[in-house]
Amino acid sequence: MGLGVVKRIMKRIMKYGLMPFLILMVMLCFPITLNATEITEKSVSENAIVVVIDPGHGGKNAGAIYGGYIEKTLTLNTAKAVKEELEKYDGIKVYLTRDSDVDMELGERAAFAKEVDADLLLSLHYNMSELHKLFGTECWISAFGRCYAVGKDFSTIELEILTKEGLYDRGIKTRLNSRGTDYYGIIRSSTENDIPAVIIEHCHLDQENDKPYMDHNVWPQKYGVLDATAVARYFGLKSEQLGVDYSNEVHEATAVPDGKVSPDDTPPEWCEAEVTEVDEETGMIRGKLSAYDPDSRILYYTVSFDGGKTFGEYYRYEPDENGDVYFEVQAPDKKRTRLIVAALNIYGGLSQTELLYEGWLNYLPDEEAVEETIVITRQPTGLDEASKKLDETDVMNEDAGASKRVQSVFGFVLWVLFFGFSILSIGVAWKYFIDKKWRKNKENDKN
Ligand SMILES: [Zn+2]
Secondary structure: OOHHHHHHHHHHHHHHHHHHHHHHHHHHHHHHHHHHHHHHHOOOOOOOEEEEEEEOOEOOEOOOEEOOEEHHHHHHHHHHHHHHHHOOOOOEEEEEOOOOOOOOOHHHHHHHHHHOOOOEEEEEEEEOOOOOOOOOEEEEEOOEHHHHHHHHHHHHHHHHHHHHOOOOEEEEEOOEOOOOOEOOHHHHHHHHOOOOEEEEEEEEOOOHHHHHHOOOOOHHHHHHHHHHHHHHHHHOOEEOOOOEEOOOOOOOOOOOOOOEOOOOOOOOOEEEEEEEEEEOOOOEEEEEEEEEOOOOOEEEEEEEOEOOOOOOOOEEOOOOOOOOEEEEEEOOOOOEEEEEEEEEEOOOOEEEOOOOEEEEOOOOOHHHHHHHHHHHHHOOOOHHHHHHHHHHHHHHHHHHHHHHHHHHHHHHHHHHHHHHHHHHHHHHHHHHHHHHHHHHHHHHHHO
């Protein structure tokens, strides 16, 4: 294709496609301009502590969606509440990475924190797990140097405040990717800029145990106040308006580690349990367990009735002064019970006991029980588990559907643009073809 052809196509675009082209350019530039003004509007005052609050997700990235909860909305509401509360303190400047429902790359969020020279970046999140079993609150921090130490010290205060409300402490954790750097993008990018970043997973949206701590009307704002208090306590701020002064609060500073602080990738060293009572009438089994992990901490325990093939819900692992946790579980009716207990550490590593009890627990009237026993010996399948799995799949599909709807709006706009440009290109090409043919004919006429 010669230069003349390009020129002619450009001419055609100018003639037929200038407006759509301009509209497309404006649409592409709009978000960029928005962010740019956001940053330049913010002037950094000299000696103030600078904290950047990052509402996780946003735009077409909704985060966790469950039972009417949408993570990106919760995080934004919480972030606004953090800012409002923190601005009641002296000597602090607070920025939000986003203050509306917009898409934002993780690198962009970290770059913004760098731009305003942040002392701390808090990325706010709400959690959800695949099997809906996990519950509690946790903090993720960098595995490296000063960012680890600051992250650890802030998170200690944060989790102390949240667990005082009744939330279960899932711990302060690091996570590495296959290259051996921080796994989470926002932490990795911030650490590269020497800005300590903490991901706060306030609670789980999909778990019964956390239900008391996620009411739409109360908790997103309440978490904001609690997060702000943790920041104020960490930096030793005071507020006349609130009548609080944390400037004399002492907290032991974590030493800056030399190497990286790796997560615990091994299961608990041991998990032992004994059955103390089996009630054959009711199917109630009582016992005690004790587990140990030298690298991290035991977080949950759980029980299997099918010899360790499947485990049920998770329970808090809270040992008494002798290091024992007492359990009381209900064996499933009309099934052969093969009891095993397992303990999980804060990184999800699981260790289980030997088979603790095996037998038939029938708490049906005698005649019925015998009949059921015969039926069951013929088909010893875990029907309950199967239907439970089905329920879970349904929920997950529902979730996927909701985020797909958000995506499909964006997809539709893109599709319309693509379709428009295809038609335009065909038009231009057609016009060019006709033109060329016509000119050729004319030239032929001349010759
Ligand atoms: Zn999230």
